[in-house]
Amino acid sequence: MLSRPFTFVNVAASVDGKISNESRKQIKISSKEDFLRVDRLRAFADAIMVGIGTVISDNPSLTIKSEALRIERIRNGKTSNPLRIVVDSRLRIPANSNILDNEAETLLATTELADDKRKLELSKKARVEIFGSQKVDLKQLSRFLYDIGIERLMVEGGGALINSMLREKLIDELNIYYGNIVIGGESSPTIVDGSSFEPPIKLELLNFQRLGDGIFTRWKVLY
Numbered sequence: 001m002l003s004r005p006f007t008f009v010n011v012a013a014s015v016d017g018k019i020s021n022e023s024r025k026q027i028k029i030s031s032k033e034d035f036l037r038v039d040r041l042r043a044f045a046d047a048i049m050v051g052i053g054t055v056i057s058d059n060p061s062l063t064i065k066s067e068a069l070r071i072e073r074i075r076n077g078k079t080s081n082p083l084r085i086v087v088d089s090r091l092r093i094p095a096n097s098n099i100l101d102n103e104a105e106t107l108l109a110t111t112e113l114a115d116d117k118r119k120l121e122l123s124k125k126a127r128v129e130i131f132g133s134q135k136v137d138l139k140q141l142s143r144f145l146y147d148i149g150i151e152r153l154m155v156e157g158g159g160a161l162i163n164s165m166l167r168e169k170l171i172d173e174l175n176i177y178y179g180n181i182v183i184g185g186e187s188s189p190t191i192v193d194g195s196s197f198e199p200p201i202k203l204e205l206l207n208f209q210r211l212g213d214g215i216f217t218r219w220k221v222l223y
């Protein structure tokens, strides 16, 4: 039995596999239909996780936009929004980030590298926990999340975090929406950045569906 949450990635990519352009700023890839799908997926998650690179580039709030979905969660005995998690070894997170608003709870997963003063300052806005000494120890973090009752974990990027999660065999499924655009650029972030996997990780296609002008695909990771 797994002693970690069921963990799935959700990202939007261009047809050439990029999740942003060379400026690394958020660009519109999803269709209206895909935004609704993502909102529903968030509503069925216990927690949503991103890397600090994504927080700095996109400043996401990672909350559920549909009031009906938030009400349904409360009816099911859950909080109105899932727990938000940021993987941030040195607590680089800007204190005015949207993810630190009071719309939902936030966990900052950091390391022993984090400065005590920053820890104290950010503890007023979020729960701060240490996992490892240099980079956030993702296995330890997954175990911790499971122990606090997180059963479904959604990972919303970016490419560096997804690479590490796959390398640690912590991802069960990839949900990828391909929008009808080409972004290009060899330094544009992709769905999985960092170094390559040798041999490549195999996937099983679970589902595909036309959504707006793009295609939604769902893949099981076969380690």
Ligand SMILES: NC(=O)c1ccc[n+]([C@@H]2O[C@H](COP(=O)([O-])OP(=O)(O)OC[C@H]3O[C@@H](n4cnc5c(N)ncnc54)[C@H](OP(=O)(O)O)[C@@H]3O)[C@@H](O)[C@H]2O)c1
Pocket: 010, 011, 012, 013, 018, 019, 020, 021, 023, 024, 025, 026, 027, 029, 050, 051, 052, 053, 054, 055, 057, 058, 087, 088, 089, 090, 092, 135, 136, 137, 138, 156, 157, 158, 159, 160, 161, 162, 164, 165, 189, 193
């Ligand atoms: N289209 C989409 O769906 C989508 C979704 C999300 C993001 N994005 C795009 O992706 C880009 C950001 O992605 P990114 O790859 O630069 O950043 P990221 O994956 O969001 O965050 C990576 C950072 O997390 C920290 N980290 C701590 N422990 C780690 C570990 N064990 N493994 C990996 N990272 C760890 C590292 O910084 P420290 O060492 O400082 O802790 C690392 O640089 C942006 O351009 C954003 O727009 C697109």
